[in-house]
Amino acid sequence: EFLATPTIPPTTDPPNHAVESNVYNVASLVARNSSQMVVHSLHIFDRKGKTLFSKTYSKAAAIGQQQLRQTSQGPAEEDPVDEQRKLVFGMLFSLRELVGSLAPEGEKGGLHSIRTGASTLHNYETLSGVRFAMYTTNDVGGADASSSSRRSSAAAESNVSVRDALRHIYTELWVESVIKSPLYRPGEMSTVGQRSSGSGGGDAFDIRSTNFEKKLDSFLQSMPWFR
């Protein structure tokens, strides 16, 4: 007898096909429930808006950056990707002010995530002004009405887990590798855009001298939703 949802195969299939399609359908069901997010990139800003660290993970984001570079019309010295990051920081900053003024009296309001049609930007910031911003894809889409409640709770779960991950990146990785490094000086960190300028940032502290990036990569690889 046929069941209403398309994921359960009809029982009249021959045994081999039933097994295969069963496995396939179970897999897709599981995948639909777990977060199928792809992390696009991660940016770290300081209090003044300088980009301290930035890394793209997915191919889509890397392609987007390349296209931006190729099609930019601006002057030759300005890196359009840098400009884009400044815009992101500006947006986060303005939204934080807005959220702060909208929050009810006495409660700490903060900007957790911004969700657009294309992607979601997760934001975590500390009192010392360090801001972590991670771009991911939106959660599992699809027009399956019956699992919409499951989908929204899965979406909520995955939002929370990204925030937890950002918190972990801050407490375990950032503080341990960068802050505790003896060369760290807050006002003089070399920003990402300065990498190509050669000897300009002689005294400034470069994140590459710590193993922050390696630890970050291995942490993100270990996350179940990272691809």
Place this chain on the structure above:
Amino acid sequence: MSKSSASASGHALWSKMPKANTELFALTYGSLVTELIRDYDNADEVNSQLDRIGHSIGVRCVDEFLSKAEVGGINIPPCQTMKDTADVVARIGFRMFLGVSAEVANHAPDGSAFSLFLYDNPLSIFVELPTAEEAAVISGGRGGCDLSKIKYSNIYCGVIRGALEQVNLKVDCRFVRDV
């Protein structure tokens, strides 16, 4: 933050930090100050060097403090007044890093200044600074620095200054009375 919750938070955070031997810590600091005196030979210069060292320590302390509080589930709300800042620094901050709480007193009427009393200073448990007459006798031969003018624990001033700078508070910190 209420007094008891602040002390409880401080104590909880203190128990999570890796510990070092107090005497080793005090003696290391003492040898650092001795070297500074030998290098600079001028009390004001030594004081400002200690302040500078404290400043770079303080800059790091803030992020560590905030991250350990996050992990420990202790909520540190953003301070509304200077009084809150004073309480957080004295009760939680000092407790977490040094294991001793400082007392807060003497708030200025406009809320722009306060005093911290540190009754048990772990850095100066073996130290006695000479008074002005003794210092004159000691340094008479070398014509060098006036040991009684050295603020032995001036590093604290730097730490507080550096830490508060990271949360957008520019403060001036001075020792009123030392060992």
